[in-house]
């Protein structure tokens with residue numbers, strides 16, 4: 001009987017079950033109620049005890065093997081069946097899609113732009129690889145001006161080219177390009193990535209994003225700057241947030257200021273985020289220096305303007321309390337999934 005079991009095993013392994021008819025023949029022959037395996041079990045039951053012990057195990061193995069082969073063949077035939085022959089439940093809900101979320105920097109940049117668009121600003125674009133003229137010289141940074149060191153710059157010298165380029169350190173370079181190409185009135189935003197040669201840490205990065213703004217027309221005054229930025233701050237952070245201007249220095253603005261807002265965490269009471277001052281800095285701003293207008297072909301006797309520039313990461317950090325700048329560029333899905341879902 002052992003030999004018979006071994007032979008059957010070989011036979012079953014060698015059988016191919018290509019279609020439903022072959023499967024039915026197989027079932028009748030081996031696994032069915034009147035098949036060989038059932039018959040062998042009949043014989044087995046009648047055996048005397050000692051012989052049973054030797055046969056039981058191989059016989060069971062054979063049964064399992066045969067049944068497994070039948071099951072697998074049945075499943076693979078069912079999978080190959082045309083869809084229209086299969087019973088389908090059309091009321092089943094669709095499988096859920098994995099849904100992405102907008103990157104917080106992109107999202108905040110869009111919010112900033114939308115606020116300024118409501119008061120007539122449009123978006124201007126410019127290259128990230130810039131000339132010294134657009135990034136520095138036209139903006140009143142003399143060669144050797146110490147302010148050039150305020151923004152540690154990545155310089156590029158493409159092989160075979162005489163001119164040196166740089167990665168823009170701010171998007172004020174786009175403002176120069178717009179003023180060179182366009183006559184006032186000008187009201188533009190220049191959003192985009194900027195680069196500075198800084199050691200990457202929780203508080204500094206070698207690249208980040210800015211939205212800068214420029215408004216040039218007749219009779220533009222500091223009051224226009226103040227009102228525009230107040231409107232922006234209240235729109236993005238809420239009507240209860242207060243602003244103040246603090247004197248500062250930029251080569252391309254005269255006068256120059258930093259805008260602070262009342263601390264969002266402690267509402268001005270004093271906490272660790274605002275270093276107990278009640279205020280946090282959000283952007284640089286000022287009246288465009290007449291030299292800059294002249295450098296770009298705009299008559300400073302006729303026109304005046306204001307400009308401002310903010311870091312998008314900084315605004316996002318204040319809105320979302322992001323503790324470490326590096327999180328923005330690490331693409332950790334657990335971080336990114338916390339932000340606005342794509343609508």
Ligand code: PHE
Pocket residue numbers: 169170171172212250253284285286307308309310
């Ligand atoms: N360009 C400045 C910076 O990157 C910001 C700024 C823009 C300041 C416009 C004043 C006016 O730091």
